[in-house]
Amino acid sequence: MEEEEQLRSLMFLVTYMLLKRMRDINDANIQRRNEIQRRIRHRQYFFQRQRRMLMMMIAGGVRSNARIRTRPWTTTPSTDWWERVVMTEFQPSDWLDKFRMNRETFFYLCDKLRPRLARRDTSFRLALPVEKRVAVALWRLASNIEYRTISALFGVGKSTVCRCVRDMCHAIVALLSSIYLRSPGEQELEDSAQLFLSHWGFPHCVAAIATLHTAIITPSNNASDYANPAGWLSVMSQVAVSGRGHFWDVCASFPGGTDPAEILQNSSLWATAAEGGLSPAPPPTFMGKSLRYVLLGEACYPLQSWLMKAYPEEQGRTASHAALTEQQQLFNGRLARALRVSQEALLRLRARWQCLSKRNDCGLDVVPTMILACCILHNMCESHGDAFKAEWQVEVAEAESPQPSHKQLLSTSMNQSNNEEVRQLFCDYFEEQNKKNN
Numbered sequence: 001m002e003e004e005e006q007l008r009s010l011m012f013l014v015t016y017m018l019l020k021r022m023r024d025i026n027d028a029n030i031q032r033r034n035e036i037q038r039r040i041r042h043r044q045y046f047f048q049r050q051r052r053m054l055m056m057m058i059a060g061g062v063r064s065n066a067r068i069r070t071r072p073w074t075t076t077p078s079t080d081w082w083e084r085v086v087m088t089e090f091q092p093s094d095w096l097d098k099f100r101m102n103r104e105t106f107f108y109l110c111d112k113l114r115p116r117l118a119r120r121d122t123s124f125r126l127a128l129p130v131e132k133r134v135a136v137a138l139w140r141l142a143s144n145i146e147y148r149t150i151s152a153l154f155g156v157g158k159s160t161v162c163r164c165v166r167d168m169c170h171a172i173v174a175l176l177s178s179i180y181l182r183s184p185g186e187q188e189l190e191d192s193a194q195l196f197l198s199h200w201g202f203p204h205c206v207a208a209i210a211t212l213h214t215a216i217i218t219p220s221n222n223a224s225d226y227a228n229p230a231g232w233l234s235v236m237s238q239v240a241v242s243g244r245g246h247f248w249d250v251c252a253s254f255p256g257g258t259d260p261a262e263i264l265q266n267s268s269l270w271a272t273a274a275e276g277g278l279s280p281a282p283p284p285t286f287m288g289k290s291l292r293y294v295l296l297g298e299a300c301y302p303l304q305s306w307l308m309k310a311y312p313e314e315q316g317r318t319a320s321h322a323a324l325t326e327q328q329q330l331f332n333g334r335l336a337r338a339l340r341v342s343q344e345a346l347l348r349l350r351a352r353w354q355c356l357s358k359r360n361d362c363g364l365d366v367v368p369t370m371i372l373a374c375c376i377l378h379n380m381c382e383s384h385g386d387a388f389k390a391e392w393q394v395e396v397a398e399a400e401s402p403q404p405s406h407k408q409l410l411s412t413s414m415n416q417s418n419n420e421e422v423r424q425l426f427c428d429y430f431e432e433q434n435k436k437n438n
Contacts, residue, residue, distance in 0.1 A: 082132050082154055096387055099138045100352045101377075105384045109377075110134050116171035128156065128164075136161055137168035141374060144355040166366055169373040180379040181372070183272065184248055186280045193293060195243030202338035203429060204286045206278055207248055208296040209269075209307070210342035211260050212237040212349075213403055214371060215359040228256035230404035235367050238263050239375070240295065241342040246382060247349075247375045253368035260300045261409050273306045287425045294422070296338055300406035305422045310335050312408055327427045334430050346403075349378045351392035 095103045110131050117134070119127035128136075136154050140147070140161065147158045154161075184192065189206050196205040213234035219226060226233040234256035240249040249269045264270055272278060279292035297309050310332040311324055324332070350357035353374040360367055381388075 136164040172373040192243040200338040206293045208342040225255040245345040252371040299408040351396045
């Protein structure tokens with residue numbers, strides 16, 4: 001009896017183990033079938049989605065071929081805009097109006113930026129071509145219109161427009177600064193000095209320093225620091241402009257209320273010029289003396305042996321200075337005339353890239369890079385000989401707030417004799433030239 005009982009228990013245990021094993025196998029098979037069916041459904045959905053997209057593209061192509069249009073861009077769907085209209089139907093004047101550069105310059109820019117802007121396709125979407133990314137960003141820089149308008153025009157999302165602008169500006173600064181925004185060589189210094197003399201009548205000068213204010217939206221922190229002398233919020237930049245109207249040095253990102261003299265004295269331009277970096281060695285001769293090339297600046301800058309500014313025309317009640325002499329007035333007039341090179345360069349910059357002439361609604365982390373990128377693009381377009389339309393300046397003059405003027409900086413240094421001697425040399429030069437002409 002005991003043996004039968006043990007045998008029955010053993011058979012029961014074996015039967016239970018076999019049934020459990022069979023149930024586990026069945027559960028595993030069911031899970032495997034469910035997973036296979038899920039993958040099949042996912043693949044079918046993906047293929048159906050791809051088929052629908054392909055059919056839409058084919059239908060769009062058939063529909064577009066059936067229509068005959070003249071100047072089509074006002075009624076063209078956004079999905080067609082870039083591939084069919086811009087790339088095939090834009091005339092040279094269209095490229096200049098919309099992208100502020102010739103077609104050849106546009107594709108040159110795309111090739112230069114390709115290492116930083118190229119993206120790979122994924123399983124879910126095709127990457128935007130570099131040319132389209134650059135076009136989206138240039139449209140924004142040239143017009144300063146809203147992201148949603150550009151989004152509808154090019155058939156991309158607003159966030160994509162924002163990324164295109166940010167990525168292109170960073171790529172321009174990273175890849176093109178060494179080509180179009182660098183310290184000049186000796187030949188460039190000599191050429192600039194010749195241009196200042198022949199075009200503006202100011203000798204022995206290679207660059208003019210000026211400020212640029214770019215209007216911004218109210219920042220979240222320290223908004224009062226960004227109020228400039230004219231009362232509106234801005235980011236201030238310091239630029240050095242050559243006789244050709246190109247930017248040699250740009251310092252951006254300063255709050256609009258910052259003192260221009262403080263920016264200059266803490267910039268690399270100050271250190272370079274003070275050490276003679278903007279003049280060949282040995283220095284050229286001027287008025288019988290060995291003298292380094294000079295820069296020109298507005299009244300808000302300090303007088304230096306390498307930085308000429310106008311004689312102060314208005315003195316305080318307690319000042320002991322006499323009225324300006326004819327020689328000093330002549331110097332001031334010639335210097336004001338020569339400073340027009342920086343004023344005209346900044347006007348062309350703001351007219352070509354109107355994101356700098358209208359209120360810029362980008363974040364403060366983007367605006368300085370955008371200013372640098374626009375200065376580099378200005379130099380590139382000027383170097384390539386791209387045309388500049390006079391009506392762009394008219395648009396800027398009507399739309400923007402006037403650039404603020406800064407307070408005159410009176411000389412506070414005790415050791416100004418050498419600086420005054422250099423300025424007197426220029427006064428003597430202009431007096432001699434004036435006598436010869438009379």
